[in-house]
Amino acid sequence: MQSIPRALRRALVGKPIHNERFRDAVLPKRTALPVFSADALSSVAYAPDEIILTLALAGTTAVAISPWVGLAVLVVLAVVIAAYRQNVRAYPSGGGDYEIVSKNLGRTAGVGVGAALMADYALVVAVSMATAAQYVTAALPGLADRRVELAVAGVLLVGLLNLRGLAFIGRAAAVPTYFFLAVLAALLLVGVGQDLTGSLGQAPSADREVLPAAGFDAGLTGLAGALLVLRAFSSGAVALTGVETITNSVPYFRKPRAANAAATLGVLGAVSAAMLAGVMYLADRTDVVVVGNPEEQLLVDGRLPAPDFFQDPVLGQLAKTVFGTESLWFYVLVAATVGVLVLAANTAFSGFPTLASRLARDAFLPRQLQARGDRFAFTNGILLLLLVAVVLTVAFGANVNSLIQLYIVGVFVSFTLTQAGMVRHWGRVRRMRPHPGVRRELFGRRAVALVAFVLCAAVLVVVLVTKLTQGAWITLVAIVLLSAVMAGVRRHYDAVDAELALQPDSPVRALPSRVHAIIYVSSVRKPLMRALAYARASRPSTLEAVVVDTNAAATRRILDEWQRLEIPVPVTVLDAPYRDTIGPVVDHVRGVRRKSPRDLVVVYLPEYVVRHRWERLLHNQAIRPLRARLHQERGVMTASVPWHLSSAAGQDVGPESAPAPQQRAARP
């Protein structure tokens, strides 16, 4: 029936992966780093831009303080990394922030964190692919007005790769991340070298003048100025996203999992700090300028630029400055950046479904999000993320600057709650440990958690204050709604569990006193005979056939055949005053049930199995709705007796299911 889709699926997603190969899905550090750190590492491709263009609202001079903003981000980064290295050791099961918060601050907070992280994973994908599209257009200006399509294509590509399963991603991932790191390292080293030898040039945008926005004519002064700096900081803080991904992914690490994860976190922190610092430094030294919308804010050679004016991202400008405008390095860098951004999206695609399956296991989301697909990926979760990310990308026209406004709210909600949870955690652990040495060590850990908590809380406040009206409210609303949905789902599952749980007095062995078998007859042909045979084989207490009299002639024909063949089963004709087949059958079944409520009624429905979808139009039109309707009745069981139309015989429904010869033989 679905042989075509299956074939397509195989082609796109690949053959099923055997459980035996699960170890392939477990990653050594050298692979885990690129897979799970790409998100954090890649943010250096847009974080500096966001800091600078935000400050640029206050004019050229304001940009000068960008290094200090960058430094502030680094401080937060360092603290958060330190805290999370403790977290993964304390909670190595892969529950990450969600688990920590649920265990220490209760279910509600936990759900909130889950929702916050899910929202942010979606934004990681959208932002990364939007940025990637931006870099592509920087290298290929011809595609400038294809940005959205490029970004969407990127999302789809990554989603598809992930449907192929982690193992594949793992191997593929290492290369581009390391390539990006190498290229960026080269750029920074050469750049700093030139700076020391005084041969470092000016950025292409250095001579551009920035028109301050309304209210910033005096530069960064007063409250407005302070707020703008804070906003620049909170935009720069995107560099911290992706840290939590590792704590969610501990199970994918080789043993000792926690230790390896912690080590990876350390490396990640060091590397991304170094990169961010280097880029901010060089950007400052070369007077790089980028603004939100050039055609309004920029003066190029004293004039406003044309609407189609394109400004390179910071990394691009640095490449042109350090290696020369004509140099191939620019394109190498673009390629490397796009590569790592793709992996960043990929990080989210591995983190989101893992989290979703965890939430599903705890019954906050539909169960099917829990299942691993035959490629070992959480198929449903991936598809869900794919959908959301595409919607986001299209809705915001793949505009990085507007997507950024929705971003990192979730991350810092999660950071803050997590650290609050950890403070309580360490406190509790400490109380249980009498030994002074241990206590001292735990005190230290708790201190770290506390500092991290305070800092993250502060950042969260900053982010909310500076971004709420810019778009962060959308994220907050999404988080709240999602939490509500998850709470509702959990309530539903709880109710069902309570209802279905076996009480000691549950009638484990009670059998229905008698079984009434009813055979639905639409024509006296082979399928009916099979249904009769099957029904009689189950030796019901009573067996009757029913015919719905929608067409006098047809009914007559059936009854004649019945006599002619001397079928040893009583047949009842059901009147159908409204010419509908379902009502009469249901009423009849009800009648039977009413006479003997403790008995079981089994309705046998002969069904055709056809090969082509279009053939369905020609069969079973009456049966399917009837079965659905009968399911509404209590104490009624429906038995489907399939008949394979020869057009359906020997059909290919996947290798594992070509009918065995004996089975063919068994067909009457």
Place this chain on the structure above:
Amino acid sequence: MQSIPRALRRALVGKPIHNERFRDAVLPKRTALPVFSADALSSVAYAPDEIILTLALAGTTAVAISPWVGLAVLVVLAVVIAAYRQNVRAYPSGGGDYEIVSKNLGRTAGVGVGAALMADYALVVAVSMATAAQYVTAALPGLADRRVELAVAGVLLVGLLNLRGLAFIGRAAAVPTYFFLAVLAALLLVGVGQDLTGSLGQAPSADREVLPAAGFDAGLTGLAGALLVLRAFSSGAVALTGVETITNSVPYFRKPRAANAAATLGVLGAVSAAMLAGVMYLADRTDVVVVGNPEEQLLVDGRLPAPDFFQDPVLGQLAKTVFGTESLWFYVLVAATVGVLVLAANTAFSGFPTLASRLARDAFLPRQLQARGDRFAFTNGILLLLLVAVVLTVAFGANVNSLIQLYIVGVFVSFTLTQAGMVRHWGRVRRMRPHPGVRRELFGRRAVALVAFVLCAAVLVVVLVTKLTQGAWITLVAIVLLSAVMAGVRRHYDAVDAELALQPDSPVRALPSRVHAIIYVSSVRKPLMRALAYARASRPSTLEAVVVDTNAAATRRILDEWQRLEIPVPVTVLDAPYRDTIGPVVDHVRGVRRKSPRDLVVVYLPEYVVRHRWERLLHNQAIRPLRARLHQERGVMTASVPWHLSSAAGQDVGPESAPAPQQRAARP
């Protein structure tokens, strides 16, 4: 589950109609005439326009011969009516042309006629509603650019009325048709009166000059001229559509059906002939001019009119001429015309589904087109026509003149074949009747059929020659495709019948030697207990439970419960190396079948019945595909054991199915 849609449906379509009320759906002549003749009668609203605007291509003078073209149409009409009065008497069963042709010229020709008529019914709806929209805009110029929306709205309205059932339409139909006839009669009588007394004025368009199209500068000369006259004739021949509707609708007439139908046909012929003649006469006397596209062909006061120039249809112009431009009569006439056009579409909506159900009964179309809905209408057929008509209307921008080009091809294909069939029919009947008197009478009938055949064949040729390139080819292609589809459907059903037919050696009483019952276990809760109880109640030869091991912990839990409750059924754990639940179950079932191919395997599937659609997202995700997949297997029966989640309890699934108290009581 679908309580909302049902409520909506009830509101739109109404309560079910009991078979007892079928007689309400049978119409006396005075109602049958309006219901089944509106199509033919209403064509006077556009046939004259089509004749005149076609001739107008050759300039003003050419329009002068329009009466003669009209006369030719009348002749054909008379002959066809005469022939069809014989037809309904000879074939009163309501099969109409399709039946006549199938019986006398064979199945293929019959299918062709069926396809042709279906195509034309769709066009009747499209053309009528497009014309109606034109008249509405004539009265309310403000709606001029809403033509398409108006037409589509009309189609939907009529479709809906028909879903409400014929009885309703019947009563509602009489009024507007008679109203239209009255208004038109008044118009013609007054007009002719004025003409005789010499007080008949000139039409508003009389003084407009028509620019002849390229090649017609010399007027109607040469081959081109002749062809143009023929084209005008074939456009005017739309007046004949709707005749066959009555022959398809004989069963709706009161007894004596055939006689009443024949009588109605006679009245119809006389009335529409009179109306057409009258309109053509007055149009000629008042020098009415209408053209295809005014902004190119017309000179108003010597200048080309503005693009938004609107020309009234012929009837409208006559009303203004006879009763005065300012008179209310114009609006009365518009209202009456729109009313009758709506009924014309309605005619098609009663004819098309009747024909479709006939074709379905003969297995040329899917069976469900055969079923009468609970309002006694052929619901599916109506919906199908609704769809096609809307598509046509939108595709051709509700432009009458372009739709007309696709029109009446089907009708004349059907007329011609039908009369050919009747010629053969009368010949055969005659050969069987020795009595000279009877033979003479039958000779007469045969002569009429023969004349009608020749005439219709000639018209068909004319239509094809003059319209094929104008758009008739679309209709022809549609007819051919539709015929092919119907032939294919018939082949399929024939193959199925042959396959399912009971041969004398069919094992009517053969029972499977043994029954293997398999219970699919996803959790040990009440539904499982019910499934166990039901399965054991059917006393299978062997009974086992299977657990698919997709999650080690879950499997462990199930097995523990199994022991704790001492469930007296062996449980098999199925390995799921690819984490998919379906494959292992199927393979297991196959194993059982392979061991004993002659036995029956019954798989019991516990299923949840939920109240709200969204709850489905949370349940049965695994079961439904599994059941579908198991249907692919031979010798396997699936038994669904429904469990009604309390959220689904006492749900309203329509009045006829609120669970009876005993049934509630019966729930464990």
